[in-house]
Amino acid sequence: MRVLMPESVSEALAFKATNPDIVPIAGGTDLLVQWPGQLERQAASYLDLSGLDELRTIRWTQDTLELGALTTYWDTLCQPRVGVEHPLLHDAARQVGAIQIQTRGTWAGNIINASPAADGVPVLMAYDATVVLASVDGERQVPLSAFYHGYKQLEARPHELIRKILVPRREHDVQFFEKVAPRQAQAITVVGVTVAHSSCGWRVVASSMAPTVCRCPHLESLLQEGTPVSCPEDLLEPLRADVSPIDDLRSSAHYREQVMSRVLYFNLGETCPAFRSTR
Template sequence: HAEAARAFPLLVEAGRQVGAIQIQTRGTWAGNIGNGSPAADGVPVLMAYDARVVLASATGRREVALDAYFTGYRESVRRPDELIVAIRLPRRARTVEWFHKVGARQAQAITKVGVAVVQDDVGWRIVANSVAPTVVRCAQLEAALERGESFDSADRVEEVLKHDISPIDDIRSTKAYRSRVLAQLLFHFLYQDVGVG
């Protein structure tokens, strides 16, 4: 586990955020994916690391990119006869790795807004949870960063994110809060902490 923690440190961070100690000691990354919750804490990190899901059945195996796995709220490409038997993570040199979760409490809270960011030799991957029916990549924001676009405010980041996310009002938070907080988190991290733009 120490080698995996060194190679993929955001998995450790996300693992600390998942539920109570009972879930942390018995839960699996495959279970976090299989549950299909848009608030899953491990999925954004796995997706930011460009994970692939290995599915197996009596008729064979196949691999699916995690960012193509979910088809809707708690729906996926996994067939009823398939199990998740492995998750593959490519080892790449990364220059940026970040995970942040906003919940009602410091621990054991369902995510109101979550985000994982990775930049490696393939490019940017920005993945958000609790802001759409599934965990989603913020493809428009990724493309803007790849073009070298700069943003002078969280408002501008939020404008680009409107193409990537579709938050809702529910018992945990509001659509406006989720959109604004995600934009603020990304603006402060990317432009003030990392110095992009």
């Protein structure tokens, strides 16, 4: 096995340009769990990004929070301002694995790993985050909501790396992240629901309900239009139009639908006066 240790982002991008199959490693929490059991299926070359301090930044501009590609969950938890302006980033970070994983795992790694059960992706998506992809040809920005084309099918090209994640700074009057899992730490999400409302409208994001973490446009329209909702079952029709849960070893599709409709209904009832008034 070959591990390349670039000393700058431009060197990393040059390695990636000449060897697009090389696998970047950030915190290694997704990649390394497969070792040594699946060693023979691993790639031959790795690109260790962990020494690139220029990717380990958290920065605020006038209208954006910028998370460098090596920003870990713990880095964000150590920044109170993140919790004040984007509380869902803290809520999700606290529920990823346990502290050992939070200190190594990165938001960018969570995006590229593309698990339908990811916990970092849904909160970033609910905040309308954009992924900045870099290559030797320059940079381009892709909205996270358009980043996945199907299960583990990503918008990123082989010679690109995530350089940073841009999160708009907006006022939200409703926001919550609910992870339903067998326990609160070290558990994979069975149903995840993230909701945010700002002047840009409603964002409803589902996890473990489809081949990718995804926005739910029919539920978003229902909330936008103030359609009366008198019980959780009223949410099932738009929910079924938005997601396609499966039966697997963690749960059944039926259970997932029922839980998501209830989590949405009761959380909105508690946090959103406009929703309460439609009942």
